[in-house]
Structures are given as structure tokens and as C-alpha cells.
Amino acid sequence: AQSVTQPDIHITVSEGASLELRCNYSYGATPYLFWYVQSPGQGLQLLLKYFSGDTLVQGIKGFEAEFKRSQSSFNLRKPSVHWSDAAEYFCAVGGTGRRALTFGSGTRLQVQP
Amino acid sequence: GAGVSQSPSNKVTEKGKDVELRCDPISGHTALYWYRQRLGQGLEFLIYFQGNSAPDKSGLPSDRFSAERTGESVSTLTIQRTQQEDSAVYLCASSLGGGGWGGANVLTFGAGSRLTVL
Numbered sequence: 001a002q003s004v005t006q007p008d009i010h011i012t013v014s015e016g017a018s019l020e021l022r023c024n025y026s027y028g029a030t031p032y033l034f035w036y037v038q039s040p041g042q043g044l045q046l047l048l049k050y051f052s053g054d055t056l057v058q059g060i061k062g063f064e065a066e067f068k069r070s071q072s073s074f075n076l077r078k079p080s081v082h083w084s085d086a087a088e089y090f091c092a093v094g095g096t097g098r099r100a101l102t103f104g105s106g107t108r109l110q111v112q113p
Numbered sequence: 114g115a116g117v118s119q120s121p122s123n124k125v126t127e128k129g130k131d132v133e134l135r136c137d138p139i140s141g142h143t144a145l146y147w148y149r150q151r152l153g154q155g156l157e158f159l160i161y162f163q164g165n166s167a168p169d170k171s172g173l174p175s176d177r178f179s180a181e182r183t184g185e186s187v188s189t190l191t192i193q194r195t196q197q198e199d200s201a202v203y204l205c206a207s208s209l210g211g212g213g214w215g216g217a218n219v220l221t222f223g224a225g226s227r228l229t230v231l
Contacts, residue, residue, distance in 0.1 A: 006155075032218050034219075036222075042224075043204070043223060043224045043225060044204070044206075044220075044222040046219060046221075049219060090155065090156065095218075100146050100158050100161040101146075101158075101218060102158065103155055103156040103158075104155055105154060105155035106156075
């Protein structure tokens with residue numbers, strides 16, 4: 001069975017500080033990995049995805065994530081956080097099997113001025 | 114259409130009533146998904162349709178929940194005899210396909226239907 005763990009329920013960072021959100025997955029084969037962001041009152045928006053190739057992927061809004069197979073991780077990073085980044089972030093895993101994506105429980109990011 | 118459309122955006126109902134939530138996916142998307150998001154929690158998978166194949170109903174929490182999809186178009190999620198624990202935002206998403214190709218797994222979400230059961 002596929003699963004995703006986001007160990008941090010809530011993170012607070014100062015504006016301009018760097019950010020790393022953790023994601024660990026369980027999947028029996030090569031996974032497809034995603035990060036989605038949900039701003040207050042908004043729907044989910046795709047930030048970035050990993051399918052194959054370069055393990056460091058770039059996304060929108062200055063975010064990047066690194067796939068580490070040995071650690072079963074796909075952590076999201078941003079070098080300098082902006083106040084508008086305050087939102088909930090969801091990691092998801094899928095694959096070539098005929099199954100829907102499995103989402104983690106989310107990490108709520110708060111940005112302090 | 115240009116995006117995934119869900120209706121109603123908000124629904125308040127009394128315990129024991131039936132509700133129907135509608136999802137209109139992006140034209141050409143063969144896969145359609147329903148997820149549930151309870152307040153302060155993550156996304157809980159409910160059901161997944163892929164083309165004309167039998168749907169994956171493994172996430173439906175009870176037999177009070179059912180969903181239908183006509184071909185590759187509109188889907189309706191029905192909750193019978195609603196309970197207070199059914200209160201949540203119900204999210205619909207669609208994608209080009211459900212597997213075999215990574216790009217097909219990129220989901221586009223609707224804005225959700227917020228259900229409140231009194």
C-alpha cells in the first residue's frame with residue numbers, strides 16, 4: 001500500500017528565512033511525487049512534481065524539492081520565504097498502478113513578519 | 114470547461130437528510146477523483162473513476178456514500194442519511210489519466226463543496 005507521512009503538522013518561520021518541509025513516502029516501485037499548496041479559502045494548486053530524471057525539481061513560486069530514494073523522502077525547500085507563502089502544503093505519492101494519489105496530512109506554514 | 118467545477122459551493126443540511134454533490138471535470142480528462150477534507154485535516158481518498166473501468170471505491174467510508182459518473186463527464190457524490198461526522202469539504206479532481214504515465218497523474222482540483230450537517 002502507498003502512504004505519505006508529513007511529520008510536521010505546523011511550522012512557523014520568519015519572513016526571509018529558509019524553509020524545509022518534510023515528506024516521507026512508502027511505495028513499492030518508482031513513485032511519482034507531488035507537492036500541492038492550499039492557500040486559505042483556495043483550492044489545491046500543484047507546486048511541483050517528480051516523475052523521473054534529475055532528483056532536484058524546480059516548481060512555481062521559487063520552491064524546489066529533492067527526491068532521495070535511499071531515504072524515501074521528497075522534502076520541499078525554499079531559500080527565502082515570503083509572507084504570501086503562508087498556506088497548507090500537501091505531499092502526495094502515486095505511480096503507474098491504477099490507483100489514485102495518496103496525500104499526506106499536510107503541514108501548515110505560518111510566516112512571521 | 115477551463116477548470117474543475119463543483120456545486121454547490123456550500124451546503125447546510127440537517128442530520129438524516131440526503132445530499133448530492135456535483136463535479137464537472139476538465140473536458141478530455143478521463144480520470145476523476147473525490148477526496149474529503151475534514152477541518153484541519155489532510156485529504157482522504159473516497160473514490161476514483163478511470164474511463165469506462167470499474168471505479169475504485171476502496172475509500173468510501175460507509176455504504177451511505179456512493180458516486181456515479183456518466184462516461185467521462187459529470188460525477189455526482191451522494192451521501193444518504195447524513196451524519197454530523199460527514200461535515201467536511203468534498204474535493205473533486207480530474208486528470209488526463211490515472212496511471213501508466215506520470216503526467217497523467219497531475220490532478221487539477223475544484224474549489225470544493227463545503228458540507229455542514231447540523
